[in-house]
Amino acid sequence: MDTLETRELRYFMAVAEELHFGRAAERLGMAQPPLSRAIQQLERRLGVSLLKRNRRGVSLTGAGEMLLHEGRAALDATTAAARRTRRAGGADSPGGPRNRLVLAVKAGASHELLHKLLDAYAAEPDAAEIEVLPSGTCEQEGMLRDGRADVALMHAPFNSLAGFDSEELMTEGQIAILPAGHPLAAHRTLSLSDVSDIPDLPLARWSRHGTYPPGPGPEIHDQTQLAQLIALGRTVAVFPDSARAWLWAEHTAVPLTDAPPVVTHIAWPAHSRSLALAGLIRTATRL
Amino acid sequence: MDTLETRELRYFMAVAEELHFGRAAERLGMAQPPLSRAIQQLERRLGVSLLKRNRRGVSLTGAGEMLLHEGRAALDATTAAARRTRRAGGADSPGGPRNRLVLAVKAGASHELLHKLLDAYAAEPDAAEIEVLPSGTCEQEGMLRDGRADVALMHAPFNSLAGFDSEELMTEGQIAILPAGHPLAAHRTLSLSDVSDIPDLPLARWSRHGTYPPGPGPEIHDQTQLAQLIALGRTVAVFPDSARAWLWAEHTAVPLTDAPPVVTHIAWPAHSRSLALAGLIRTATRL
DNA sequence: CCCTGTCATACCCGGTAGGTATCACCGAGG
DNA sequence: CCTCGGTGATACCTACCGGGTATGACAGGG
CATH class of the missing domain: 1.10.10.10 (Winged helix-like DNA-binding domain superfamily/Winged helix DNA-binding domain)
Structure with a gap:
């Protein structure tokens, strides 16, 4: 057979x-x-x-x-x-556990948007309980696919939306995050080429499934590590605008003129038929 | 476990x-x-x-x-x-069976487009063999999902593209297909309301997975049946422009002014990574 | 040339998927 | 009220097969 x-x-x-x-x-x-x-x-x-x-x-x-x-x-x-x-399971037994949705978000990203979304949705009548699941670098796709999450905030062009349904929520520019004392930190704007080849500030290499791309920069698997290394003047990083929310005093953010804009989407498995999910999406698109 | x-x-x-x-x-x-x-x-x-x-x-x-x-x-x-x-299986054994793609199309739809696509692709260097799989009403989605097909021509808004990657190929209007002798056949254009409630010509009901929607019209599961019933003056049908290709002498086509346009897409499972498929898609978008 | 590391084969055992017979339960009729 | 038909559940048995251990075949490297 x-x-x-x-x-x-x-x-x-x-x-x-x-x-x-x-x-x-x-x-x-x-x-x-x-x-x-x-x-x-x-x-x-x-x-x-x-x-x-x-x-x-x-x-x-x-x-x-x-x-x-x-x-x-x-x-x-x-x-x-x-x-x-x-x-x-048990969601239909009266008085049992409430209908619940698991929302995957890249740890530390889109803090403000997420906050507004959760607040707005909680105010809806018969809102489901939302469990926020912080995910590692670009792991939201896998989490949607294998059922650890029901819905996710994803960031084009870093995440691929292939195979999911999605709605656009927000577009933002990108910034370079530099040590406050560095000469480049004095500029009003920078271009990608300005920050990609600074001899004394190699770009950090992020962990992808436990392995690191080759290059001179330090190996990173956590935003706090990165923040500290920047503050110590050891590296530089490129992030969406909303990363300003977690900058330290020793950091300086400089807008990048030619970095591709980052588009935040809310995405979910294409075949989903859940009422609670529909409500969350409706709330998100109305923000 | x-x-x-x-x-x-x-x-x-x-x-x-x-x-x-x-x-x-x-x-x-x-x-x-x-x-x-x-x-x-x-x-x-x-x-x-x-x-x-x-x-x-x-x-x-x-x-x-x-x-x-x-x-x-x-x-x-x-x-x-x-x-x-x-x-x-066996596609990598030299001299073995050629790499092959299964293309699902709604039987009888987009004939001209399909013909052009197959001809153009066959002319490509190292083109794979294309097996054309005619499918029933809106069955292309299921065929892509369960692997009977690798790629499909789909028609929005009738097919849902949810969960697939796709590229737009063609947009066309819709026409009403009437018995040649019917009074409405004399009009230059019609609107949907004109054809939806003709007492003597109830709209046919198409088979969906063996069941039929309720209504007065005749039950249909095959384009030839429908063509014959129209020719006999028993019903009327609404189709995309390209249906003109199979009209009979006893049929009259009248453009519909307010019917939603039909968009033909080429669609494939989002996770596909086949070179042959990529070539076919490239050919299709260049038509 | 033997030794090591690889996957395949031979053989055995226990768990479990599936079959048959039967039970427990309820609704419908007479 | 009792019986009968139709439902899913239980009891019990058997046979298959998934998994283990021991061993073989074969190629490379010291």
Whole structure:
């Protein structure tokens, strides 16, 4: 049959990501032989070869790449189904837990907008409870996809809105955040090229899923770290205007003339049919 | 665990749609008791009640409704993963089957556009093979979602583009298609109200998933049926301009002044990463 | 040439998915 | 009021298969 069980998908994803049966089995908490057998059965059932077993490791075939991408989406959708179902549980028992929405926001971003949104929505009649879930760098997309969140504030062009429904909420320019004493801090405006190649102030490198892009700048995974490094005169950063909310006394913000504008959207899974969500979106677009 | 196996999802969907354990079990090709037990286990594992077992049948709880919607998306995503993986199978073996894209189109719609697109794309260097899959009324969305198709031509506002990436290709007006001898056929233009309430020509009702909306008009599930009924003077229909391509001698087309314009898009799953698809989209937008 | 690291094979065991038989319950009729 | 039909739940059994351990085959590197 063409059924493709969740367990098989999980197994294949582990092998496809590790490209090593032993490590994949360890990650799955099982022994290597049953994993090998499961993958073979999967290949037989699909009638397709997924992995090339070279001596010295494993590599993906074209079909394997396809299953890696499509399977990720499928696994996310199933865990999303489980999470959202659990969250909806008991909401219809009278006096039970209130209908609740999880809103993912990039930690520290759009503080003022978020505040206004929450206040305005709480004032609505029969507003649901909103749980604000601060997310790491650009993690809102994954959170919507795998059901950890029901709705998110996203920032184009940093987040991709592909696959979600969304409404535009706000557009803002970007600023360079410099140490207060730095010569460039005296300028009224700057351009991206001014700040991208300052010898004594290399741009910080943000953690993306635990890895860092190459470059000379310091490694960062937290806004406070970054703020401190700027204050110490070690680096410079580029942020949307609303970042002024958390600047320190030792920081100076200078508008960037040629940085792309940042557009904040409210986004949600395209197939959502929740009344509470509709209310929140309506509130947001009216702000 | 929070794993949620595909099999459990399939079982629950059957029960949730039939609202009857016996019929659901029959549809699944199994006996009723194991199905009952499987649903109970699912409820225990999720820690949520999904179904209200009233005497005389079954009904969904709030959590059940949630799992019905989210589970449909999850099941579609897994079958899409299986289908697309199978289709990609062997594409990397040299001399093996060519890379192939399945393009879903509403049967009979946008004939000229489709023709131009296929011709232009076939002329591209290293074009993939395109399989054209004619779909029923508004079924392209489902076909993209469950992997029967890789890309589709969709027609706003009839198809919803929610959850897909898309590019606009063409905008056209709509026409009323009347029996040639009918008095209204003599007009140069008409408005929607002119054709919506003609006593002797009730608007046809199209099949949506096997059911028909209520109303006086004849029941239709096929364009040829409709064309014949119009030619016989039994009904009238509203179509995009490009429907002129298949008009009969006994038909008269009259432009509608106030009908919403129909926008044809090319649409594809938001997470697609296929080179062949990218080429097709590039060709389409350049037409 | 052996040793190491890799994935595949052989074999065994226990959990569980599925089947059959039956129960418990309620609504509808006579 | 009792019975009968139709619902989902329970009890029990069996067989399959998912998972474990032990081992094999095979290639590279010291």
